[in-house]
Amino acid sequence: MTLPAQAMGFLAQPALGRIWTKVRDRLERNGLQPAGSVRLESLTAAEREALSLLLGRGITGATAVIRLADLDARLRSTAAGCGLVTAVEELGPPLTDRRAERDTGRQARASLRAAAEAAVAGSPLAGQEWVSGWLDDLRRGGALGRLLPEEAAGLLRQAVQVLGLLRPGRDEEVTPYGRGELATRVTGTAHGLDDDTALSRLVLRGLARSVGGEPPEHAPGRRALWRSASVIPDEVSSTVLTYGLRPAGQGWRRRALRERADHHAETHLTLRELRALEIVLPSETPVYICENPRVVEAAAEARCAATVVCTSGSASTVVLELIDTLAAAGLPLLYHGDFDWPGIALANRLIRRCAARPWRMAAHDYERLAAHVRSQGTPPLPLAGAPVEASWDADLAAAMSGLDAALHEESALDWLVADLAPED
Structure with a gap:
């Protein structure tokens, strides 16, 4: 009218x-x-x-x-x-009609919450305590409310799928991913988890909740949070330190690795290189896994012939990718790390993950190393934190607690290099 x-x-x-x-x-x-x-x-x-x-x-x-x-x-x-x-x-x-908008908004939020809870119930996130708080954060934040209901529900289902892959149940191992690979798997595009996407923000908020923190505001914090979930933002910035890696087959990459091994040169491999290599080692080749880069350096200086992979502390995504590949090939893996509580926890995870054998990591190895360190007059370093039981040796934690000495890999270099078979 x-x-x-x-x-x-x-x-x-x-x-x-x-x-x-x-x-x-x-x-x-x-x-x-x-x-x-x-x-x-x-x-x-x-x-x-x-x-x-x-x-x-x-x-x-x-x-x-x-x-x-x-x-x-x-x-x-x-x-x-x-x-x-x-x-x-x-x-x-x-x-x-603001009243109708409020009613519609309440109904949409209730419907969205129900859809999210249904998605969670059918995922590895079910029963994890932090998930409810994450869903509450999304409701209070209002970001999903600005989307069409179907779009918001689809975005939430994708976020639940991503988080289910990165935060599975406690007894499951986390699979390492490149962010582009993970995005493609869930969204169909390698850019689905880029920093400026709503999905990336939802997932990062969930990852922060899962560790009791707040979503990072700046790019370095976001990259660190992705890495903590075994996701690397790109496939070239993080590397795994290797030595003596001699993959079989043709191609310049494999030939280059064999040549570096022949010249006793260490090699840093990116995730992109690993996935292009399809590393295949001769059967029954033992692979020694260490925690400290100093072991690789000492092996190179001694011109050792063995194959060594270094975790450089807590194993990153690219490290796990290589170790998983070697384990899947059935190669014998041996692991040595620090004799402190974080070192034992890391050893437990890797030994369980790839069925590695402990390498000079028994209680008697610890006691012998402690005596050696004392004989050299090295000041003792007390253990810090709560004791951790070693899955491979029931006596190790008691021996460590009794001596109260943290022993890092550098103190065992001579013995480890001897095991790595120096060339004549």
Whole structure:
């Protein structure tokens, strides 16, 4: 319906501007129902005159209270010939039913939460304590509320799928991923988890929740959080330190590795290189895994012939990728690390993951090394943290607790290099 020109001219006059602003706000809060009242204060003479004509009654004071039902009835009985809602919309812009929006929003949030809980229930995230807090964060954040319901539900299902791959049940090993690879698996595009995507933000919030932290605000923090979940943001920035790696087969990459091994040179391999190599070693080739890069350095200096992979501390995604490949090929793996509680925890994880054999990591090895260190006059370094039982030797934790000495790999270099078979 269109207001008659004469009525539009009267209703749109500046002197009635304040009343329409007040009425519009009240209608939108009322669910577009002409109920309740509005109050105008400090009226000017022009506003009093215009309101008197609009309402059909004299307005003489500086304050006026207008009932919306009365104004609705007045408009219907005059030349305007329409109700209050129509008149206000004709004056523009269109009205918004805020009450209906709130109800729709509540229903959408409830539906989204139900869909998210259903997705979680069918995933490895089921029963993990941090998940409920993560879902609450998403509801309070409001980011999903700005999306269409189908789009928001699909995004949540993808986030649950990603987190289920990165935060599986406690007894399951985490599979290392490149971020592009993970994104392709879940979204179909390698850019699905780029920093500027809503999915990346949802997943990072979940990863932060899973470790009791807050989502990082800056790029270095985001990269560190991805790496903590065995995801590397790219396939070239992180490397695994190797020595004596002689893969069989043709191709310049394999030949280059064999040549470096022949010249007793260590090699840093990126994830991209590993996936291009498809490393195959001669059967029954023992692979020695160490924790400290100093072991690789000593092996190179001694011109050892053995194959060595270094975790460089807690094994990163690219390290795990190589170790998994070697384990899948059935090669015998031997692991040595630090004799401290974090070192024992890392050894437990790797030995369980790839069925490695402990390498000079028994209780008697620890006791012998402790005696050797004492004989050299090296100041003792006490153990820190809670004791960790070694899965391969029930006596090791007790021996370590009894001597209370942390022994790092550097103190065992001579013995380890001897095992790595120096060339004649």
